[in-house]
Amino acid sequence: MDIKESNTGEEKRSLSFVEQLVEEDLAKGKNGGRIQTRFPPEPNGYLHIGHAKAICMDFGVAERYHGVCNLRFDDTNPSKENTEYVENILNDISWLGFKWGDIYYASDYFQKLWDFAVWLIRKGLAYVDEQTSEQIAAQKGTPTTPGTDSPYRNRPVEENLQLFEKMNTPEAVEGSMVLRAKLDMANDNMHFRDPVIYRIIQTPHHRTGTKWHCYPMYDFAHGQSDYFEGVTHSICTLEFVPHRPLYDKLVDFLKECDGTAARGIDDFRPRQIEFNRLNLTYTMMSKRKLHALVDERLVNGWDDPRMPTLCGMRRRGYSPESVKNFIKSIGYTKFDALNDMALLEAAVREDLNKRAVRVSAVLDPVRLVITNYPEGRSEDMEAVDNPEDENSGTHAITFSRNLWMERADFMEDAPKKFFRMSPGREVRLKNAYIVKCTGCTKDAEGNVVEIQAEYDPESRSGLPGADRKVKGTLHWVSTDHCVKAEVREYDRLFSVENPSADERDFHELLNPDSLRTDRNCFVESYAARKRPGEYLQFQRIGYFMADPDGTQEAPVFNKTVGLKDTWAKQNK
Numbered sequence: 211m212d213i214k215e216s217n218t219g220e221e222k223r224s225l226s227f228v229e230q231l232v233e234e235d236l237a238k239g240k241n242g243g244r245i246q247t248r249f250p251p252e253p254n255g256y257l258h259i260g261h262a263k264a265i266c267m268d269f270g271v272a273e274r275y276h277g278v279c280n281l282r283f284d285d286t287n288p289s290k291e292n293t294e295y296v297e298n299i300l301n302d303i304s305w306l307g308f309k310w311g312d313i314y315y316a317s318d319y320f321q322k323l324w325d326f327a328v329w330l331i332r333k334g335l336a337y338v339d340e341q342t343s344e345q346i347a348a349q350k351g352t353p354t355t356p357g358t359d360s361p362y363r364n365r366p367v368e369e370n371l372q373l374f375e376k377m378n379t380p381e382a383v384e385g386s387m388v389l390r391a392k393l394d395m396a397n398d399n400m401h402f403r404d405p406v407i408y409r410i411i412q413t414p415h416h417r418t419g420t421k422w423h424c425y426p427m428y429d430f431a432h433g434q435s436d437y438f439e440g441v442t443h444s445i446c447t448l449e450f451v452p453h454r455p456l457y458d459k460l461v462d463f464l465k466e467c468d469g470t471a472a473r474g475i476d477d478f479r480p481r482q483i484e485f486n487r488l489n490l491t492y493t494m495m496s497k498r499k500l501h502a503l504v505d506e507r508l509v510n511g512w513d514d515p516r517m518p519t520l521c522g523m524r525r526r527g528y529s530p531e532s533v534k535n536f537i538k539s540i541g542y543t544k545f546d547a548l549n550d551m552a553l554l555e556a557a558v559r560e561d562l563n564k565r566a567v568r569v570s571a572v573l574d575p576v577r578l579v580i581t582n583y584p585e586g587r588s589e590d591m592e593a594v595d596n597p598e599d600e601n602s603g604t605h606a607i608t609f610s611r612n613l614w615m616e617r618a619d620f621m622e623d624a625p626k627k628f629f630r631m632s633p634g635r636e637v638r639l640k641n642a643y644i645v646k647c648t649g650c651t652k653d654a655e656g657n658v659v660e661i662q663a664e665y666d667p668e669s670r671s672g673l674p675g676a677d678r679k680v681k682g683t684l685h686w687v688s689t690d691h692c693v694k695a696e697v698r699e700y701d702r703l704f705s706v707e708n709p710s711a712d713e714r715d716f717h718e719l720l721n722p723d724s725l726r727t728d729r730n731c732f733v734e735s736y737a738a739r740k741r742p743g744e745y746l747q748f749q750r751i752g753y754f755m756a757d758p759d760g761t762q763e764a765p766v767f768n769k770t771v772g773l774k775d776t777w778a779k780q781n782k
Contacts, residue, residue, distance in 0.1 A: 231481075240481075254287065256302070259519075280313070281310040316432075324378075331389075337363055445483050445484075489710065529562060535560070562770065573748075578631075584611070636680045639665075639684055691735060695731045704721055
């Protein structure tokens with residue numbers, strides 16, 4: 211790829227092929243040097259990370275070349291759409307940090323599209339077909355054999371106009387009639403074989419109510435909406451490549467309809483450019499199947515942290531910067547690929563390392579008693595919020611005689627290279643003292659229920675001469691100054707690497723162990739006060755975020771990602 215310096219003065223980087231095509235158009239003076247893109251989601255579900263890739267391109271191109279990116283809701287199917295989805299799409303785009311120019315809806319153009327359809331009928335370029343959907347599909351032929359004409363293809367214009375008007379009445383029966391463009395039933399491109407451009411839907415629309423009973427198909431509304439808005443570059447994913455000739459053909463008809471073709475005006479011809487979709491291992495992007503997961507309560511809503519939705523990732527603790535950095539790292543090509551989830555998680559770790567506040571939390575607690583520390587005494591230790599950020603500040607964590615520590619950090623008969631707590635060995639308690647383990651207490655079954663240690667009063671962190679080196683440093687919380695918490699840890703939602711390509715019912719592919727909940731965890735009081743949206747690192751464990759289900763008195767935390775990629779090791 212060509213290497214060109216960005217307009218923002220950042221270090222030189224490789225342009226995507228999409229940006230190269232945009233720069234070629236700018237160099238040729240197309241559209242008067244104007245750049246206008248759009249992001250056109252259908253409000254029938256929540257946005258997922260695949261949509262984020264399109265968002266980054268649509269808005270990114272506009273930002274890079276000082277243009278504008280508008281938001282347009284493709285609300286042409288009222289049976290699947292509602293305002294809940296509209297509101298959440300707006301929230302997700304804002305969370306990613308992008309700003310749209312204007313907000314449009316395909317429904318803004320329903321009258322224009324209807325008038326254009328009437329013009330096509332009058333020109334003999336569209337007709338009402340009363341075949342069933344199965345008959346129309348069979349009559350279209352195959353990619354290697356031409357289709358056959360509908361028995362209604364040569365209906366008189368006036369009859370088509372009357373029937374088209376009838377389609378837009380409350381009495382019209384869904385599926386009884388459709389309007390088809392009259393193009394070429396022998397064309398190699400199946401999309402040209404008299405595509406359906408209007409169908410009857412008797413569901414009230416979330417914006418227009420019951421004004422319309424007949425709605426345009428996506429292929430008919432999409433390109434025309436781009437044209438109406440003056441979009442210069444219609445950037446979409448690879449599955450729309452075979453749709454592009456129809457997109458251009460309908461724009462040609464529309465230009466003829468409004469007279470711009472006769473005047474030789476070509477400024478408002480959108481250029482469609484396609485790039486590869488974002489696919490992730492152990493993840494499914496099908497909106498239909500995501501709907502099923504939610505509707506069947508196989509997950510806890512669209513924002514379940516196991517979902518690939520942006521709201522799910524936000525709730526889990528992903529930062530918008532990490533999502534955008536991941537998308538930048540995998541790039542844009544014309545070849546579909548399956549991206550490793552580990553790459554996304556690595557981007558999350560890298561970003562959160564720079565912004566997460568370090569706190570202490572014990573997930574599998576066992577009591578640690580500092581036997582030579584005075585009863586009833588406590589003291590505040592200074593803990594650095596983020597050692598990666600010199601301006602991050604500090605907070606206090608209270609130390610006392612009775613502590614909680616991680617059960618896995620103790621071994622009674624430890625090997626030589628075990629640098630955690632073991633009888634006779636010294637370790638440092640993070641931000642506090644060096645302690646030496648003196649023994650442990652077990653229950654009747656032989657389980658360790660308490661560990662004893664003695665502290666060195668001269669070894670408090672930060673004091674002069676307290677820099678004596680020991681090989682292990684452990685985290686802890688004071689039993690009298692901590693809060694009991696629920697911690698939710700997540701695994702892959704699907705148990706196979708590429709569930710979208712698996713022919714089995716997707717229910718069979720679900721990972722039964724994708725969520726593990728532990729309600730016997732303890733966090734320092736400072737962590738319990740953190741709210742959703744604040745990034746945390748539980749020291750030595752991983753990155754976490756408070757969940758909306760929790761309260762300050764009974765917090766709930768979602769594990770965002772571990773400090774290391776353990777999934778890859780488990781699946782070798």
